Amino acid sequence: YLLDLSVIKTVLAMIGKFGITASLSIIYIYSAEVFPTVIRQNGIGIGSMCARTGGVLAPMLYLLKSISPQAPMVLCGLCPLLGSALTLLLPETANRPLPDTIEDVEGSNL
Template identity: 80%
Template sequence: MPIVRTVLAMVGKFGITASLSIIYVYSAEVFPTVIQNGIGIGSMCARIGGVLAPMMYLLRNINPHAPMILSGLCPLLGAGLTLLLPETANKPLPDTIEDIEGESL
């Protein structure tokens, strides 16, 4: 059982690291060039999650399995929400706000 837990933790760590890297690439494609705050907001949300993550240890007082359950459900929720993001393959990158308003990605 400890080996399975370690493997799952490493897969989760890989997913978190990959998603943090993807934030910068995807944000640059979705937000127009004139809006430079988009990448910063995505990064800020990721950093807030990193700051709050150690506090999950306190959930052990409620239920010993609560941190593991929360650590498993949050990435699954995030992965499901990515299905709602627009597709950017083979589409021109928006340069202005009007480019986004005129067409949906």
């Protein structure tokens, strides 16, 4: 082997860690732009809660090793891919005013 498999695993783990950290930071910025002012604090709170749920469930991944040794890695690889694919469905917020009311969101192209 030119590269040891442990080196490849470490590099992929660090790329994954970067992605997780970036997405956790971005959720606050993006949710502040999408939710109207009247429910913005609730929207940011729910987004933060959902983001933190992964951290709570992460220790449970070790239990998946009893099913298959690859199950935790597959799950940790598929969930971010699914999440990133779903972000393509989110509206573009660049160069648009922040919505103030729920009617602004319903009537706009967001």
